[in-house]
Every structure is written in structure tokens, then in C-alpha cells.
Amino acid sequence: MTVTTGPRVELEFDARLDRRENVADGVLRLTFTRVDGDAFDPWEPGAHVDLVLGTDLVRQYSLCGDPADRDVLRVAVLDVPDGRGGSRFVHERLTEGSTVRLRGPRNTFPLLSARxxxxxxxxxxxxxxxxxxxxxxxxxxxxxxxxxxxxxxxxxxxxxxxxxxxxxxxxxxxxxxxxxxxxxxxxxxxxxxxxxxxxxxxxxxxxxxxxxxxxxxxxxxxxFAPREAAPGGGAFDVELAETGVTVHVPEGRSVLEAVEDAGVQVLSSCREGTCGTCETPVLDGVPDHRDSLLTDEERASGEMMMICVSRAHTPRLVLEL
Ligand code: FES
Structure with missing residues (x-):
């Protein structure tokens, strides 16, 4: 199954937890295979997947296996008892044979060529x-x-x-x-x-x-967790170039929320600026970046923004949505 998200499409499928191993104190390595028996999509070092653990419980975990082995995906999950619930769910509820909805893989941390x-x-x-x-x-x-x-x-x-x-x-x-x-x-x-x-x-x-x-x-x-958010941020308008809709983003509401309120579906996951799922091309205007993953150069270019947290320095932004 595919999920459409503005200009992008992302793969979503059921996977079975085939192996659950303790690889360190408090750390489980999980090995998944696809329920439909297909191979996983290709991925490269630095990629992560979403584990859809519940309606409001979607968590991102980095892939730690071998990209050449397309039959399995491996992640390792640290138990964080006082965390936000994802790791507790994995450690307490996922057993070998469990089926989990996965999304991705997605890579916002690619390994670039270097000497x-x-x-x-x-x-x-x-x-x-x-x-x-x-x-x-x-x-x-x-x-x-x-x-x-x-x-x-x-x-x-x-x-x-x-x-x-x-x-x-x-x-x-x-x-x-x-x-x-x-x-x-x-x-x-x-x-x-x-x-x-x-x-x-x-x-x-x-x-x-x-x-x-x-x-x-x-x-x-x-x-893993968002940088401390900059305070405040006033209202502005966002024009959705592909949909032809202009949306008002009031103070205290994110672009993502305002766009969703207008009935436009955009794929999102962490909703806190760490996963890259909602990354959206900016066609006009100057974004006020508040995410935790773009590099300084990417911020300065103003070409992309994470609409779940970032705002605008200009009264109007035009987004490729
Ligand atoms: S939904 Fe994760 S960065 Fe916006």
C-alpha cells in the first residue's frame, strides 16, 4: 500500500517480528520480514523506518542491519522507562510473531562520500x-x-x-x-x-x-529528540501551489495543522521536526526553520522546510503542496 503526501509517495506495509534479541543492557534488536514475503525497498546507511505502534504512537528507528540483505530490516531499541511510550511498547508488547505496520525506509542522514x-x-x-x-x-x-x-x-x-x-x-x-x-x-x-x-x-x-x-x-x-524550540512565532499565510488553496497559519498552530484543517492530506510522523517525513519544498517566501535535522547550509538555502514545526519570516510562504 502507498500513502500519498503532497508531492511524495511513501511505502507502508505489514512486517512480522521474526527475531527479538537482547544485544546489550536494555537494548533489543528486532528483525522484521514482510508479511507478503516481498523484499524490502532498497535503503542506504543512515536510513530509518517508522514503526506504527498505535494510532498516536509512531516512532522512528534507525536501520542497523545490512542494506544488501533486502529480506529483513533490523532496528535496535533502547528501553526508556520514563520516555514517551514507544520503547516501552516495543519492550513490553512486541513478541516474536507480532505484526507491525512499517513505513519507509526514509533517509535524512545519508552517508556522503568522503576521504x-x-x-x-x-x-x-x-x-x-x-x-x-x-x-x-x-x-x-x-x-x-x-x-x-x-x-x-x-x-x-x-x-x-x-x-x-x-x-x-x-x-x-x-x-x-x-x-x-x-x-x-x-x-x-x-x-x-x-x-x-x-x-x-x-x-x-x-x-x-x-x-x-x-x-x-x-x-x-x-x-533522537527535538532541539529546544524557539519561542513564539506570529501568524502568516501559506499558499499551496499544487492545490491552489491559501491557508492562514495562526500563532500557536503549525503549518501542518493548518494545512490538515484545510482538508489537505500531508504525510507526517514525529510532528516535532526530527524525522523528515513532512519535508516540503518552498517555492517562495523565507522559512523560519525550527526543525532539528536540516544542516546550516540547507537552512540557508530556504528550499525545503519541515512544516510540522517551522514557521515563516515573511508574511506569506508558497509551498509545493
Ligand atoms: S513530521 Fe517529522 S519532521 Fe515533520
Missing amino acids: RYVFVAGGIGITPLLPMVRAAHAAGADWRLLYGGRTRAAMAFGADLAREYGDRVALHPQDEVGLLDLDALPADPGEGDLVYCCGPEPLIAAVEERAAGWPPGTLRVER
């Missing part, structure tokens, strides 16, 4: 980086992985990575050696160097601080 990579993972942030590490290694690139976690036993895939790739991998269990050593990051990365980081907000913020003087685009990050 040299540094991968920086905090905790479950290792998941999108796992296929990246394998792809970088297979491509013969120069790469290193800095991987921090609370304890060695909580660091999913850490021992396997260290065994397979030796001193390219630096493990930092916090209870043994303290926090990740960000001094190990290149002070002055050159053209052709890329740094990929995924993990909790304090880690990403610390790496972003280090990256302040790096060439634009060197640092690529993926967040």
Missing part, C-alpha cells in the same frame, strides 16, 4: 552509524569510531565492532574511563573529511561546539 570519516556515537546513537561504518570500511575509506556509553554492557554492538575493526574503534564506557574524549576529534578537518554524530543532546551540542570553525558541512548529526 576520511570520524563517527561519534553516544549510547543507542550507534544504530545509524553501524551500517555507515561497514560501508566506509568496504569502500576503503579512512575512518574512526568514537563510541561512548554508560557501561560496557550497555553499549550495543561495541564488543563486535572492537573485535572486527580493532583500533579504528575507541570504546568509552563512562563508568571505566569517563566521558567521550572529544579532543580526539580533528581540530582542523580538511576538505573531504566528514564527522557523523548521533547520540543524546549534550553529546551533539558538545560536538557542534567543537565544529564551529570547521568547513561548512563537515559535521552531520542526527538527533
Whole structure:
């Protein structure tokens, strides 16, 4: 089945949980196959899928398996008892044989070609980086992985990575050696160097601080949770170029909500600016970006916006919807 979303179409299907394994303290690896027996769509390192766990419970998880194996999709889910319910649902309710609706895969964190990579993972942030590490290694690139976690036993895939790739991998269990050593990051990365980081907000913020003087685009990050939202944001109008409708977006309401109120269906998932599902081309006007995934260069170009959270700097925006 396909879901139409303004200019885009996305695949949605039922998958069966074939295997549920504990791969670290509090971390389950889930292996899905398609119920209809078909192969999954192709995906590349950095991609994620939506698990539709309930009407208002849709969560994004990075794919951590092998993109060449189209028969299965693998994700790893950290149990967060005081989280928003997705991981609890997965850990408590999904058993082998369960059927789950999946959407995607979708990639907002692609692995770009580079001469040299540094991968920086905090905790479950290792998941999108796992296929990246394998792809970088297979491509013969120069790469290193800095991987921090609370304890060695909580660091999913850490021992396997260290065994397979030796001193390219630096493990930092916090209870043994303290926090990740960000001094190990290149002070002055050159053209052709890329740094990929995924993990909790304090880690990403610390790496972003280090990256302040790096060439634009060197640092690529993926967040699990939205950045702190900018306050306020007044009303403006949005013209939907394909639908021919103009929608008023009042203060306190998102573009996505206003567009939905007008009866236009747009695909969305996280509704908090982290997943990329509602990314929409901007044809005119200046967006006020409030998402947590576009790069500085993408923001500056003003060509795309996440309509679930972003607003307008101009009285009117024209969107390709
Ligand atoms: S719905 Fe996830 S970024 Fe907008």
C-alpha cells in the first residue's frame, strides 16, 4: 500500500517480528520480514523506518542491519522507562510473531562520500552509524569510531565492532574511563573529511561546539529528540501551489495543522521536526526553520522546510503542496 503526501509517495506495509534479541543492557534488536514475503525497498546507511505502534504512537528507528540483505530490516531499541511510550511498547508488547505496520525506509542522514570519516556515537546513537561504518570500511575509506556509553554492557554492538575493526574503534564506557574524549576529534578537518554524530543532546551540542570553525558541512548529526524550540512565532499565510488553496497559519498552530484543517492530506510522523517525513519544498517566501535535522547550509538555502514545526519570516510562504 502507498500513502500519498503532497508531492511524495511513501511505502507502508505489514512486517512480522521474526527475531527479538537482547544485544546489550536494555537494548533489543528486532528483525522484521514482510508479511507478503516481498523484499524490502532498497535503503542506504543512515536510513530509518517508522514503526506504527498505535494510532498516536509512531516512532522512528534507525536501520542497523545490512542494506544488501533486502529480506529483513533490523532496528535496535533502547528501553526508556520514563520516555514517551514507544520503547516501552516495543519492550513490553512486541513478541516474536507480532505484526507491525512499517513505513519507509526514509533517509535524512545519508552517508556522503568522503576521504576520511570520524563517527561519534553516544549510547543507542550507534544504530545509524553501524551500517555507515561497514560501508566506509568496504569502500576503503579512512575512518574512526568514537563510541561512548554508560557501561560496557550497555553499549550495543561495541564488543563486535572492537573485535572486527580493532583500533579504528575507541570504546568509552563512562563508568571505566569517563566521558567521550572529544579532543580526539580533528581540530582542523580538511576538505573531504566528514564527522557523523548521533547520540543524546549534550553529546551533539558538545560536538557542534567543537565544529564551529570547521568547513561548512563537515559535521552531520542526527538527533533522537527535538532541539529546544524557539519561542513564539506570529501568524502568516501559506499558499499551496499544487492545490491552489491559501491557508492562514495562526500563532500557536503549525503549518501542518493548518494545512490538515484545510482538508489537505500531508504525510507526517514525529510532528516535532526530527524525522523528515513532512519535508516540503518552498517555492517562495523565507522559512523560519525550527526543525532539528536540516544542516546550516540547507537552512540557508530556504528550499525545503519541515512544516510540522517551522514557521515563516515573511508574511506569506508558497509551498509545493
Ligand atoms: S513530521 Fe517529522 S519532521 Fe515533520
